[in-house]
Amino acid sequence: MKKLLERVKRLIFVPKCIFCGEVLPLSITVCLCEKCRAQAPFANDKICERCGKPIDMVQGDLICKTCRNEKRYFDKGISVFVYEEKPKQAIIRFKFYNKKSFARTLGSLLAQAIKDKLTDMEIDILTYVPLHPKRLRERGYHQTKMLAHYVSEICGLPMQEVLVKTHYTPPQRTLKAAERKQNIANSFWVALDIKGKSVLLIDDVYTTGITVNTCAKALKKAGAKQVLVATVAIGKDF
Ligand SMILES: [Zn+2]
Numbered sequence: 521m522k523k524l525l526e527r528v529k530r531l532i533f534v535p536k537c538i539f540c541g542e543v544l545p546l547s548i549t550v551c552l553c554e555k556c557r558a559q560a561p562f563a564n565d566k567i568c569e570r571c572g573k574p575i576d577m578v579q580g581d582l583i584c585k586t587c588r589n590e591k592r593y594f595d596k597g598i599s600v601f602v603y604e605e606k607p608k609q610a611i612i613r614f615k616f617y618n619k620k621s622f623a624r625t626l627g628s629l630l631a632q633a634i635k636d637k638l639t640d641m642e643i644d645i646l647t648y649v650p651l652h653p654k655r656l657r658e659r660g661y662h663q664t665k666m667l668a669h670y671v672s673e674i675c676g677l678p679m680q681e682v683l684v685k686t687h688y689t690p691p692q693r694t695l696k697a698a699e700r701k702q703n704i705a706n707s708f709w710v711a712l713d714i715k716g717k718s719v720l721l722i723d724d725v726y727t728t729g730i731t732v733n734t735c736a737k738a739l740k741k742a743g744a745k746q747v748l749v750a751t752v753a754i755g756k757d758f
Pocket residue numbers: 537538539540541542552553554555556557
């Protein structure tokens with residue numbers, strides 16, 4: 521009977537490594553095989569102290585170029601992976617090819633990174649970069665909310681819908697860096713009273729940082745005491 525149940529379960533959901541597709545034991549919840557985990561580009565070393573972006577440390581800098589030159593409204597950012605081929609492909613499949621099952625693995629890895637890298641940080645509210653309702657209808661699911669759901673469960677943080685996307689804007693990835701800031705300026709609205717609170721903001725990818733910085737600006741304007749950012753993957757500064 522138990523064997524039959526196992527077989528039925530396997531027919532419905534086969535855990536596979538999100539990087540290489542290797543079939544994994546049914547008991548596994550974080551679907552990253554040992555080999556891929558050992559080779560994964562974790563964003564742990566030589567990273568910007570402010571945003572978590574890998575930096576070229578030959579000159580001994582601890583802060584990346586962008587954080588040095590532009591105002592940062594968030595206090596600290598961390599990321600699980602560097603945005604290299606394997607994480608990039610996994611995120612693209614999660615976000616655009618209906619791989620909703622990846623949320624659990626990516627969310628669990630994100631939760632672990634938050635525990636490891638934001639230790640001792642006070643966090644009152646967990647939230648995520650919102651999708652415009654029209655975009656949500658197009659995609660059918662809210663990928664950053666799904667990630668935040670797992671982080672909330674694993675880290676024991678209360679998740680709330682703090683930000684609302686008020687304007688429907690073209691996806692940031694389709695625009696040049698210079699256009700990105702203008703594209704989403706003033707398009708986030710804070711729907712809750714967050715005065716004096718420390719907010720942890722979740723997003724999937726951090727490239728220029730404009731999206732999370734714009735959200736952080738709105739949160740700070742609404743009175744947030746601290747804004748922390750956690751993403752699944754982050755681009756390099758060099
Ligand atoms: Zn693998």
